[in-house]
Amino acid sequence: MIPSAEYGFWLLAAVNAALFIGFAYSFARPLEARDWRSFGAFSAFIVALFAEMYGFPLTIYLLAGWLQTRWPGVNWFSHDSGHLLEMIAGPGVNPHFGPFHLISTALILLGFWLIAAAWPVLYRAARSGRLATAGPYARIRHPQYAGFILITTGFLLQWPTLITLAMYPVLVVMYLRLAAREDASAAERFGAEHAAWARSVPAWIPTWRRAASGPAASR
Template identity: 65%
Template sequence: MTENAYGLWSLVLINSALFIFFAFSFFKPRSRRDWRTLGMFSAFVVALFTEMYGFPLTIYLLSGWLAQTFPGVDFLAHDSGHLLEVMFGWRSNPHFGPFHLISTLFIGGGFWLLAAAWRVLYAAQASGQLATSGPYARLRHPQYVGFVLIMVGFLFQWPTLITLVMFPILLVVYVRLARREEGDSAAAFGDAWTRYARATPAFIPRWRTGHGRASPST
């Protein structure tokens, strides 16, 4: 029923805690920088689930435009909060809509990348070596990329004005944190880091061309 679609603060707490715990268990923060990374992701998650189950701020702010553009849609019904599905005409169960399925792929891929990167990083740190295998063979910062993939997935699933504003800010912060980590790695590993950084892109993997050469990337 519409009157029960929001104000479900217990679901806000449960879902926020669940996804933050998943991120914690896959990321396993150790340094102050790691905790800062997880903290910013946690703020994004709390903002998301607050609107998903608590108070639909975005829908209230856009209520006039939404009602005029999509007449007949009850935007206080929970399923209508999947705004991309509504805007692009998906009228069946939104959990099986194209944007929700894309969201699942991004979120699942992000958590997989966090877990895969942590195993390599943990082994490298334990042996005092530079992490260069697994996801680190394709990217210098796979864990930051993992967090970004998860956030992109949530934006596909349930876009809100607050998370849309937070997303580019978090991107900038993550890039700055990554640059600081690179400075630490350069100081610790010297020429080995320089060779690795020259051969491995920071955030976007290189794709092989038809001639077997990697295409340019960041």
């Protein structure tokens, strides 16, 4: 039996999901159909996350027997217990101040910062019909997709659920494929300029080398 005081806050779940989705949209407004597909998948991940965080803890409900057997001293239907990694492998402090939660917060903030920093560069580039090579694009070729991966990774560390665990690799593969398609499209459109940029700027993991100089413009 799930204590009513701990879950069932569907309005809170909806508000939080809307806030995070709206916040992400404000920094990464989809430009093309593939952008809308990736943003839709990200939104589904966020909705599934907050539905379990504040609505109904499906993962805890399904794993309750196993969890109670392994860690009998934990009230698994308390809200804090939804921080599964903190409860199972954390140091036993308040889960909001444990290492998994702190790393999660850092990843989420870094992801949103990366998306926010990349968007105006990409927008100006798209309007002028040029290759985006300034800002975050001077360090990695796909900062917006990297940002979304960082955000979903952060949320997974903070509040893992069976549904988001299943969705996470699908999202990562989708972003990798979208990035590959964007590289191919940009290579066809910008030719030697893209080739020079791609040689000096890694796709995902930044280096301290300065990127090849080039105009700040589109994908």
